[in-house]
Amino acid sequence: MDFGLSDEQRLLQNTFSSYLTEQVPISRARAISEAMPPDVTALWRDLANLGASGVLIPQEYGGAGLTLLDAALIAQTLGQAVVPSPYLAAAVMAPTSFLEAGSPEQKHEWLPKIASGDIRMGVAATETYSIRENASVHLESGRLRGKALMALDATEAHALLVAAGSSDLLLVSPDAPGLHISPLIAVDRTRTLSEIVFDGVKPADSLGGPRGAGSAIERMLDAGRVILAAETVGACDAMLEQAVSYASQRRQFGRVIGSFQAVKHMCAEMAAELEPARSLFWYAAHAFDERLTDSPLTIAHAKTHISEAGVFIARTATEVHGGVGFTDEQNLHIWFKRIGVNRHLLGSPDVLRERAAKLQGWATCSTP
Amino acid sequence: MDLTYDADSERFRGELRDFILRHRDLAPKSQGVMGGRATREMLDWQKLLLERGYAARSIPRKYGGHGATPNLIEAIILGEEFARSGVSSGVSGPGVDMLVPTLLEHGSEEQKLRFVGPTLRGELSWCQGYSEPGSGSDLASLQTSGTSDGSDLIVNGQKVWTSSAHLADMMFALVRTEANTKRHVGISYVLIPMDSAGVEVHPLRTMTGASEFNQVYLSDVRVPQTNIVGQRGEGWQIAHTTLKHERQVAGNPTELEATLRSLITLMENETRNGVRAIDQSALRERLLDLQARVLSLKCHAMRLLTCDLRGESPGVAGLVVKLQACELMHQMAALALDAMGDLGILYHGSKYERAEGTWQSEYMTWIGFIIAGGTAQIQKNIIAERGLRLPREPRPEAGG
Numbered sequence: 011m012d013f014g015l016s017d018e019q020r021l022l023q024n025t026f027s028s029y030l031t032e033q034v035p036i037s038r039a040r041a042i043s044e045a046m047p048p049d050v051t052a053l054w055r056d057l058a059n060l061g062a063s064g065v066l067i068p069q070e071y072g073g074a075g076l077t078l079l080d081a082a083l084i085a086q087t088l089g090q091a092v093v094p095s096p097y098l099a100a101a102v103m104a105p106t107s108f109l110e111a112g113s114p115e116q117k118h119e120w121l122p123k124i125a126s127g128d129i130r131m132g133v134a135a136t137e138t139y140s141i142r143e144n145a146s147v148h149l150e151s152g153r154l155r156g157k158a159l160m161a162l163d164a165t166e167a168h169a170l171l172v173a174a175g176s177s178d179l180l181l182v183s184p185d186a187p188g189l190h191i192s193p194l195i196a197v198d199r200t201r202t203l204s205e206i207v208f209d210g211v212k213p214a215d216s217l218g219g220p221r222g223a224g225s226a227i228e229r230m231l232d233a234g235r236v237i238l239a240a241e242t243v244g245a246c247d248a249m250l251e252q253a254v255s256y257a258s259q260r261r262q263f264g265r266v267i268g269s270f271q272a273v274k275h276m277c278a279e280m281a282a283e284l285e286p287a288r289s290l291f292w293y294a295a296h297a298f299d300e301r302l303t304d305s306p307l308t309i310a311h312a313k314t315h316i317s318e319a320g321v322f323i324a325r326t327a328t329e330v331h332g333g334v335g336f337t338d339e340q341n342l343h344i345w346f347k348r349i350g351v352n353r354h355l356l357g358s359p360d361v362l363r364e365r366a367a368k369l370q371g372w373a374t375c376s377t378p
Numbered sequence: 379m380d381l382t383y384d385a386d387s388e389r390f391r392g393e394l395r396d397f398i399l400r401h402r403d404l405a406p407k408s409q410g411v412m413g414g415r416a417t418r419e420m421l422d423w424q425k426l427l428l429e430r431g432y433a434a435r436s437i438p439r440k441y442g443g444h445g446a447t448p449n450l451i452e453a454i455i456l457g458e459e460f461a462r463s464g465v466s467s468g469v470s471g472p473g474v475d476m477l478v479p480t481l482l483e484h485g486s487e488e489q490k491l492r493f494v495g496p497t498l499r500g501e502l503s504w505c506q507g508y509s510e511p512g513s514g515s516d517l518a519s520l521q522t523s524g525t526s527d528g529s530d531l532i533v534n535g536q537k538v539w540t541s542s543a544h545l546a547d548m549m550f551a552l553v554r555t556e557a558n559t560k561r562h563v564g565i566s567y568v569l570i571p572m573d574s575a576g577v578e579v580h581p582l583r584t585m586t587g588a589s590e591f592n593q594v595y596l597s598d599v600r601v602p603q604t605n606i607v608g609q610r611g612e613g614w615q616i617a618h619t620t621l622k623h624e625r626q627v628a629g630n631p632t633e634l635e636a637t638l639r640s641l642i643t644l645m646e647n648e649t650r651n652g653v654r655a656i657d658q659s660a661l662r663e664r665l666l667d668l669q670a671r672v673l674s675l676k677c678h679a680m681r682l683l684t685c686d687l688r689g690e691s692p693g694v695a696g697l698v699v700k701l702q703a704c705e706l707m708h709q710m711a712a713l714a715l716d717a718m719g720d721l722g723i724l725y726h727g728s729k730y731e732r733a734e735g736t737w738q739s740e741y742m743t744w745i746g747f748i749i750a751g752g753t754a755q756i757q758k759n760i761i762a763e764r765g766l767r768l769p770r771e772p773r774p775e776a777g778g
Contacts, residue, residue, distance in 0.1 A: 011387070011451055012380045013680035014688065079379060254766050268768040271759065277766055278758035282702055285695040289677040290670075296379050308673065315670035363666045373657040 013292070015083070022061075022076075023083045029060060030091040036341045043094040043199040047165060050094055058127025062097055066105045071121035073105075078233055079295035082240035086291075089244030089352075092344045094200040096130050096163035098237050103162070104131035104171055106233040107179060111218040111226035120169075132164030132184075133234075134206050135173035138227055139357055139365075147208060149174045154182065154208040160355065162234075164191050164204040171230075172206070172213070177222035179230075180213035187211070198351035200344070229298075231356055232306060235313040236298055238352045239291045242320040243284065245345045245352075249327035250280045252342060256331050267330075276326050283319040291316060310357075310366040317353035324349040381680070387451045391459065397430060398463045405466045415545050416469055416500035424468045424500045432456060433468040434498045437482065442495025450686055461632035472541065473497040473504035477550050480619045484567075484608040493548075493569070507537040507551030507570070507594060508617065515756050517552075518561040518614065522596060524553040524568060526603070531555060531568065533576075533599040539750070543579045543592035546572050556611045567613035569605040570596070586742045587726075631679040634672045634703060637710050637740075641665065644733075645717045655717040664713050671706050675699070694765030701757040708744035711737050 015023075033056065042048050057063065065081045067073025074080075081102055088097055105124055108117050123129035136159050137146045147156040154174060164170055170182040184191060188209040196203050217223045254277055257268030267273045294312035297305035324346045328335040335342050353359065368374045383391070404426065406419040416424065427433035428444065435452060437443020446452070460467035468474075478497055481490055496502035513520040522535025533553055543549065549570045556564030570577070576599040582591040608616045645655040645665060655661050678699065685692040714737040715722040724731040725738050748754050762768040 011383050011680075012684055012687070013677070014379070014684040014690075016379070254768065257768060265772065266769055268762075269771060271755070271771065274762040274768050274771075275755070275758040277768060278761035281694050281761050281765055282698040282758075285698050286671075286674040286678040286702060288695070289681045290674040292379070292681070293673075293677040296381070311666075311670035311673055314666075315674055318667070363663060366666050366669075367662055372662060 013289075015292075019080060019083055022080060023087060025060060026062075026084050026087040027090070029056070030087055030093060034091050034093055036092065036344065039092050039094060039200065040341070040344065047193065048094055048199070048202060050096060050166065053093070054095055054100075054127060054130070057093075057095055057097070062095075063101045063127040064125030065101060066109070067121050067125040068109075071117060071125055073121065073125040077295070077299040078102075078236055079292060079299060081233075082236050082291060082295040085237045085240040086244035086247070089241030089348065090248045092200050092245065092248070092348050094202075096132075096166070096202070098234055098241075099133040099162040099164075099167075099171075100124065100130040102237050103133045103135075103230045103234045107171055107217055107223070107226050107230045110229045111179060111223040113219065116215065116217065129168045130163065130166060132161055132167030132170045132204075133172075133230070134158035134161035134164065134170060135227060135231060136160045138173050138176050138231070140361055147172060147174045149178050149180070149213075152212065153188075154180065154211040154213060157205060157207045159205055160194065161191070161204045161206045162355070163202050164206060165193055165202050169214075170206070171217075172208075173227050176227065177218075177224035179217040179223035179227055181215040181217065182211060182213050186214070196351050198344075198347035200348055201351055201355075228306070232298060232309045234356045235309050235362075236291065236295050238355055239294065239313050239316040242316050242349050242352045243288050243291055245349050246280070246284050246287070246320055246323040249323055249342065249345050249349075250277070250284060253277055253280065253327040253330040256334075260332075273330060276330055280323045280326050283322055287316045287319045307366055307369045310362040310369065313357060314359045314362045314366070317359050320349040320353060383451065383455075387455060390452055391455045394432060394455065394459050395463075397432065398459060398465050401426065402463065402465050407466075415503050420466070420469060421500050423466060424498075427468045428498065434474075434478075437478070437494065437498065441482070441490050442498045450683065454683060457630065458632050461630075461636055469498070469500040471503065472506045472550075473502065473548075476506065477504050480550070480567075480616060481607065483619055484616045486604075486607075488604065489569070489607060502548060503542070503546045505540050505543040505546035505549045505572070505592075505594075507540055507543075507549040509539045510536055511538050511593075515753055518565075520552055520554060520565065522551070522553050524555040524566060524601075525557075526555075527600070529603055531566075531601045531603055531606070533568070533570065533596045533601055535596050537594040537596070538582070538591075540579075540592045540594045541590050543572065543594050544581060544589075548572060549594070550607075552613055552617055555606075555613075559611070562614040564611050565613040565617075566610050567607040567616040568601055569607065570599060570601050574599045574601065576600075584742075584746065586739050586746075630703075631672075631676040634675055634706060634710075637707060638669060638672045641668075641710050641714050641717075644714055644737075648717050648719075648721075648732075650719060661713070661717055664716075668706065668710055668713060671702075671709075675703060675706065694761060697757075697761045697765045700751065701754055701761070704744060704748045705754070708741065708748060711741035711744055715741055 042050060061074050062084055064073030065076050065084060068075045088095060108121055142159060145157045145159045147154060147158050167184055170184055172180045172182050174180060188211045190207040191204050194203045194205055218226055257273050257277060258266055260267050290312045294309045297308045328342055328346060331342060334340050364374050405423050406417060424433060431444035431446055434443035435446045436448040439445035474497060478494055481494055508517060510520050510522060524531040524533045549572055551568050551570050552565050553568045554564055555566040576597040578595040580593045581589040582593055583589045584591060648655045682692050682696055718732050721730050721732060725735045763770055
């Protein structure tokens with residue numbers, strides 16, 4: 011019985027934290043994400059060299075062969091430093107799909123290039139759990155038609171993984187005739203989202219063979235949810251730390267404001283929400299790694315609960331800063347927006363509560 | 379990360395399950411009043427548990443325990459299995475849960491030999507004399523005094539929120555024994571027999587209708603100085619041991635899970651217009667939120683246990699459990715009442731009353747626990763000051 015991080019895991023986290031603290035201060039994170047289009051190539055090269063791109067990929071394919079918990083610990087540091095990077099799609103969701111449903115040949119062809127960081131994959135799978143604006147992607151006589159919203163990291167991708175319906179997972183070239191990618195501008199600029207229109211696109215390949223890739227799509231989405239939850243915890247760490255530091259320095263009425271209970275209790279409430287949330291994402295990642303039977307329910311709860319804790323901490327930390335927290339210059343809003351966007355990617359709280367209810371056999375509304 | 383138990387622990391769990399299964403008919407039906415005098419049934423059950431090492435497992439034999447090497451995993455398994463089976467885990471209350479660990483850490487050999495065994499066996503019951511009418515959250519301002527008279531202390535003052543004082547044989551109390559001292563300095567931890575001359579107990583009825591609390595008046599109560607635990611005047615530090623044990627009692631994830639299961643069962647059975655509560659989306663959303671919180675605190679408890687096993691400090695993570703767990707218990711009871719709707723307001727044995735009014739009573743009781751043992755606001759001060767290192771509230775110099 012041991013529910014804690016190993017020395018190796020702490021070392022992994024420290025390696026990323028140290029690099030990010032030195033090399034990716036908030037000014038650089040902002041400069042990259044505010045460029046049009048954002049260019050993450052140099053940063054991703056460094057992160058790949060540290061092992062981010064191959065974290066989940068087995069050693070035989072050139073990766074580190076670590077667990078989703080390890081990947082989530084890296085994600086926490088990326089959230090803490092609000093790093094713009096294609097980590098979610100390229101390093102977690104795409105490799106998970108190949109590991110779950112790729113043939114030996116497909117793994118051999120793609121995984122080494124993903125592990126080295128030479129190939130970045132984007133992912134389009136939103137419509138498997140949420141249909142908006144009549145979006146949906148379907149396969150007709152071997153051609154993809156329809157559109158996908160909120161595709162992750164697609165604009166700079168070398169290849170795309172596209173879910174069509176709930177059981178087809180296709181590999182598509184971004185240069186394929188009939189495929190149009192257009193960026194969607196989110197409130198959080200550190201994340202690259204797009205709309206992809208498929209006008210009779212011929213996929214390059216498909217995953218899962220004749221049995222389809224339904225369970226691989228589920229695992230891919232669940233892995234992504236854990237990563238988003240971990241990132242949000244990291245972003246909350248940064249916001250709470252800044253709030254406590256500000257409250258310890260800022261003076262009003264002749265005292266530092268952190269000595270007033272009204273302010274002190276806001277900080278205490280943030281810590282009281284954050285620490286159990288951290289324990290929960292560890293468990294969710296572990297449940298995924300061990301394929302525990304309750305892992306889909308655990309992950310739905312973890313993503314939802316951490317999203318709720320996230321918005322509470324994002325607004326409370328901002329309020330602790332008073333007027334300064336509302337300014338652009340203070341940069342707090344970069345974390346605030348990242349937390350707000352993470353909350354809705356790969357399933358908003360209402361979508362995932364619906365899923366949690368369905369997994370327990372309680373009546374639900376319709377899902378796609 | 380490894381959530382499996384080793385073979386020894388699994389064997390221990392297996393033997394314990396087998397024991398509970400074979401002997402559950404001998405167990406008393408309810409835990410009884412906290413701190414109250416144990417029934418014959420409870421005394422016999424406790425005797426059996428002590429013999430088998432399923433109570434007081436790691437307390438040395440010479441003090442009446444089973445004498446096993448302290449093993450945190452076994453302690454957790456004991457808590458889990460008794461809670462899971464719904465079978466009494468034996469004598470509980472302030473004596474076993476708070477005084478015994480305090481005596482084992484700070485008591486004299488004579489005190490340990492005299493008090494620990496009878497307390498473990500349920501023959502000696504205890505109440506806690508900390509709070510006073512003028513000293514609640516600001517416990518260190520307490521005024522109950524003890525003056526030396528030869529080998530005795532003469533104690534005068536008033537204690538309040540004294541659970542089960544009317545049923546207790548003894549009280550462990552905080553008494554200001556050193557003249558002209560203020561706050562944390564000069565307080566002693568004193569064991570007072572409740573049948574001493576000058577001890578008067580008045581029941582304090584609470585909002586639930588029960589009278590488990592009391593006010594205790596102490597007028598020239600004579601107590602031998604050998605009943606002081608630890609050094610005279612250093613009772614504040616000793617009381618902290620006791621409070622720590624009380625806070626651990628309040629954050630038990632097994633209890634959270636058991637309450638959640640009862641809540642789900644209730645919501646699967648209560649219907650309005652033929653629709654189950656659990657199928658009504660507004661109620662179900664709240665249930666799912668609470669279910670996630672219970673899961674989160676369960677994981678958190680495993681993390682804190684691991685810190686204990688590894689000898690690591692959990693930091694601020696170790697300070698949030700009482701605040702969150704008590705609030706969560708209260709929220710679960712609040713949802714149960716709403717799921718029962720208008721029938722949920724029935725109480726006092728009314729027709730159509732649900733679950734003997736348990737949820738109404740829990741709803742109120744957990745407000746009590748949110749306040750007891752350090753209010754939610756005091757908990758937040760502790761989290762902010764000890765956990766986040768925010769400055770303490772400036773204290774007026776003239777304050778007493």
